[in-house]
Amino acid sequence: MLAITLAFLKIGFLGFGGGYAMLSLIFSEAAHFGLTVQQFADLNALDGLIPGPIAINSATYVGQLYGGFGTALAATLAVCVPSLIIVPLYTHFEARLNDHWQVPALLKGIKSAAVGLILAIAALLMLTMVGNVTTITDWSNYQADWLSLIIIIFVATADLRWHLNPLLLILLAGLLGGISYYL
Amino acid sequence: MQTNWRLFKVYLLAGTFTFSGGMAMLPVIERELCQKSHLISQQDLYEYTTLAQTFPGVIALTNACFVGKKINGTSGMFVAGLGAILPAFVLMSAATALYQQLPQTGLILNILTGIRAASAGLLFSAAFTLARYNLRDVGSILLALICFGCTLFNLLSAPSLIILAASVGLLLGSRQQKERD
Structure with missing residues (x-):
């Protein structure tokens, strides 16, 4: 419980640049607790089904999975700590942060990194779903799952080009998976 | 109140x-x-x-x-x-x-497999959307590619990559700042 709480404290303080930057931190931190790629994929799907900020949802999910309700609460509170410290401090000092060039420069670097991190995680997820292997170098155990590949391409296109509701896409993919059981 | x-x-x-x-x-x-x-x-x-x-x-x-x-x-x-x-x-x-509580077998496993694939698809879409807004110069594209490679081949962890990227951002920013002065 302590380890998970501390991990989410760290994620909170390093989590610049929004939910997806944080999601990549969660992916790398939660692996220490034994979170599988499948469980991470389910987390991302639940993020789409359940309302709320991605980081809050993720802290609750990982906490609940590894220690039950108490740990979920502790992890969620831990990820909230930065906001509760920063807001009073900032209002107290009224620093004109955006007047300094350092702030946008720093954020620009982190946001560029977040793109690469999320793309890599998406690729690792695809590798697991389509290839049934967990690392890119594990070619000998490669086993193709064509339905997953089709769903990945369809969902990415539908979300990016046609702006279909992610919730609908997740349910549709679940339905397709269910139908495949009877084929 | x-x-x-x-x-x-x-x-x-x-x-x-x-x-x-x-x-x-x-x-x-x-x-x-x-x-x-x-x-x-x-x-x-x-x-x-x-x-x-x-x-x-x-x-x-x-x-x-x-x-x-x-x-x-x-x-x-x-x-x-x-x-x-x-x-x-x-x-x-x-x-x-x-x-x-869900048993991870049979029909449920197939449904979950479909949902997991959708989850990966949504992440690809998020990555492309983020790229469209954030990758507007060579430096940013290179930085994103390095982070992509390091994560895919498990060379560096996400926290160290984020700290590294913040430092690179500062470095590039300070160079631009000097050119302006």
């Missing part, structure tokens, strides 16, 4: 009906706090939104805390923050508890 109750209700409402990320809360907050009850000006709300994005932490929560603090001091900060995260926490812990 009445203001605090109103703040809590507005954030609870916004937190319950916004899917995929906290930023979707903003239109609800604007309608309820700026247009209906005039507790905060639109300009202040958007300034806080921009500000919240420059700090580490949960952006939607930081934003809620700023607005709550502005409207009703420290107690306002806590009720707005609590309202913003409570729906996510309650619904997500219930959903996770249900999810843990």
Whole structure:
């Protein structure tokens, strides 16, 4: 419980640049607790089904999975700590942060990194779903799952080009998976 | 007291009906706090939104805390923050508890396999959307590619990559700054 709480404290303080930057931190931190790629994929799907900020949802999910309700609460509170410290401090000092060039420069670097991190995680997820292997170098155990590949391409296109509701896409993919059981 | 109750209700409402990320809360907050009850000006709300994005932490929560603090001091900060995260926490812990009960075999496993593939697809889409807005010069593209490679081949962890990227951002920024001077 302590380890998970501390991990989410760290994620909170390093989590610049929004939910997806944080999601990549969660992916790398939660692996220490034994979170599988499948469980991470389910987390991302639940993020789409359940309302709320991605980081809050993720802290609750990982906490609940590894220690039950108490740990979920502790992890969620831990990820909230930065906001509760920063807001009073900032209002107290009224620093004109955006007047300094350092702030946008720093954020620009982190946001560029977040793109690469999320793309890599998406690729690792695809590798697991389509290839049934967990690392890119594990070619000998490669086993193709064509339905997953089709769903990945369809969902990415539908979300990016046609702006279909992610919730609908997740349910549709679940339905397709269910139908495949009877084929 | 009445203001605090109103703040809590507005954030609870916004937190319950916004899917995929906290930023979707903003239109609800604007309608309820700026247009209906005039507790905060639109300009202040958007300034806080921009500000919240420059700090580490949960952006939607930081934003809620700023607005709550502005409207009703420290107690306002806590009720707005609590309202913003409570729906996510309650619904997500219930959903996770249900999810843990699911047997991962047969029909359920096939359904989950489909959902997991959709999840990967949504991440690809998120990566492309982020790239469109954030990768506008050679430096950013290179940085993103390095982070992509290091994560894919498990060479560096995400925390070290983020710290590295922040330093590179500062370095590039200071060079631009010197050219301007």
